Amino acid sequence: MPESHHADIRSLDLFSEMEESNFKALMRGSYVQNFPQRIELIMEGESSDFLHVVLSGSVDLYSCWNDQETSMATIRPVSTFILAATIKDAPYLMSARTLEKSRIALIPSQDVRAIFDIDAAFARAIVNELAQCYRTVVKNTKDLKLRSSLERLANYLLRQHNKTGSSVIDLSMEKRRLASFLGMTPENLSRAFKGLSPFGVTVSGSQIKIGDVETLEAFAKPSVLIDNMQS
């Protein structure tokens, strides 16, 4: 892999603390590839030969069953995905496709497992990352099971607001994908936006404006145990 990408990967929590020699060993078998928009990177059920790192662009993780498809997560730079499958050497549970032109690093899974055993800092970083992923999915499940679609949308907007600090939110994805991520149909999302207008939410294209955060929070009732992205 070209040295130029090492810094990006090295800056990830997952790789920042490990021994330089082990990092170099990991990079030796790895390579970076550029993908156009809407390219299938992996299909669920396949075996997990590579740990993937999104260097630029973005990737959609999704799953299918019975001719339906649902969006599970969006991966943005610089993050890894399918770490669990890599660790367990088990089939992917989710498919992945690029949402836009993306640069992806591919690190052989067996190298990851091998270095894990000899580098304690790397091991600790991996376990931290996995624990983080686990907690994210648990929060997602709570969101799905305890909230209505209107409440899910309201809290999604508030999370985006907390992330960017701006009261104008750019969805930065198709509304149909947001709908799928939130577990509803595009039609329903459209109506949900309308349903939030009494709480000061206005829509213009992919720009969503939160008129008054307190009003929206009073409806959405965000919880640190569901909506806090850090812990």
Added chain:
Amino acid sequence: MPESHHADIRSLDLFSEMEESNFKALMRGSYVQNFPQRIELIMEGESSDFLHVVLSGSVDLYSCWNDQETSMATIRPVSTFILAATIKDAPYLMSARTLEKSRIALIPSQDVRAIFDIDAAFARAIVNELAQCYRTVVKNTKDLKLRSSLERLANYLLRQHNKTGSSVIDLSMEKRRLASFLGMTPENLSRAFKGLSPFGVTVSGSQIKIGDVETLEAFAKPSVLIDNMQS
């Protein structure tokens, strides 16, 4: 902790491969406690001081939001729970209560983290367990987002059938808890059982009989990427 319980814990995947001296060190600060039925072990939001191991009995993991409660998982012997919170030293995302009289081992979280750093086998076991937990929750999310409540129930019954090998399934929990776990109301579960009778499912109390597995499978369309408990 009394030596008598060591064997149970040692036999867990999580502890079976580690150095004996490290295992002893872990046990030194640990203790075992007996709890009656329906005792709150932990509340979501609290800090995670102990890794818990269910030695006997069973434990319900559940979450609350806005005066609602939903059952997330049932932990049976011999398994750990809240590993992710222990690892990350972050607040619990789920509450836990005993479903019946239970014996629980409590291992100080800081000891777990300390031994993790010096015992590669333990580290590998932890990361495997976490990856397993992660994949279980992902499957759960797919189940929730891609299936109707009738389909979820049908697949749940087939999973139990695969686990026990018997075509008569004992629910071994209140139906209201099963309903909550499957993301529906008790009333709806009752009707869902009725809705499965055309596919050979008959109910008598907590005993569910699958008349013909193929017929039920034809309806449920189980998938290894959602319903396979092993991988």
Added chain:
DNA sequence: TCAACCGTTTGACATTAATCAATTGAAGCG
């Protein structure tokens, strides 16, 4: 510029699931 395309929105309607209220049924206890 205009036509074609595709995501979004809207309305009407169907389906699914939740709620409320009442009843049944089984377990525990005096």
Added chain:
DNA sequence: CGCTTCAATTGATTAATGTCAAACGGTTGA
């Protein structure tokens, strides 16, 4: 044994969400 209690069931109703079809609107490319 009969009373109490609570989970489970049933029926009627309402609410939430999905489906289908049509219209709208922005983008692309001839």
